[in-house]
Amino acid sequence: MFLATLKAECELEVWDCLSAVSDPELDEPITDMDFVQNVEVSEDLFVRVEFRLPTYWCSPNFAFLMAFGIRSEVMALPWVRGMTVHLQDHCFGDEVNDGVNSGRPFHEIFAESCGGAVLNEVVETFMAKAFDRRQEALLLALRAEGRSDAAITSMTLAALKRVRFTGPEELRQLPRYLELLAVKGLAPGGDAPAFPTWDGERIAPDGLQAHMGRLRSTRINMEFNGALCRGLGATRYKEVAIGPEGPTLVDFIAGRIPPREATDAGR
Secondary structure (H helix, E strand, O other): OOOHHHHHHHHHHHHHHHOOOEEOOOOEEOOOOOOEEEEEEOOOOEEEEEEEOOOOOOOHHHHHHHHHHHHHHHHOOOOOOEEEEEEEOOOOHHHHHHHHHHOOOHHHHHHHHOOOOOHHHHHHHHHHHHHHHHHHHHHHHHHHOOOOHHHHHOOEHHHHHHOOOOOHHHHHHHHHHHHHHHHHOOOOOOOOEOOOOOOOOOOOHHHHHHHHHHHHHHHHHHHHHHHHHHHHHHHHHOOOOOOOOOOOHHHHHOOOOOOHHHHHHOO
């Protein structure tokens, strides 16, 4: 018999691994963005994950990347025997769901459904933006400590790993930044520069200010898109938290309060 406690533990483990899947445009975990709606684990250890996006027409590129990311992370759990990913309420929902659950190669399905787009090029673009955002968080923290531009641009990977960051954003971004350095092969050893560009170029001390200006533009764009996605999602699904004082007039105008009949029926 599949004990309820074991089922709950397995579902929590799935939720934890889903935090490693990010919205490719925003570089934010899909769990933080409230995209994941439901996780179910059956008695025979098959997993079903349901997710949705802020709008019906969100880019199919993003939908495919997130769906395959979900499958990859969940199937890496040693106890999982199989899984189904289900994208809800999306114009490409059938294509995404059929593709991710068919077992066919990701790049093949992606090219068929996205007008011949080359997966590697799409992924590279999103990774570059994520790299910039993660790097900026660390650079800002180092500058806040009073380190000079020369000291920052000459810092090695080994030295970066010895820095004791204290702020929540740099603590969150450090392991994620190091991961992309490794994936891209930008810092092959401890003596390598800790802060190259995405193209592998060294940053000169007198070029750091301009470099950070570019990183700031990337971050602002991503933050704006993130706020837009959250707002669109909240509006679409009318899932806004009501404050401790109860609903306000705005909540009623926006249609966030269920009808009285529905409330009474749930008693």
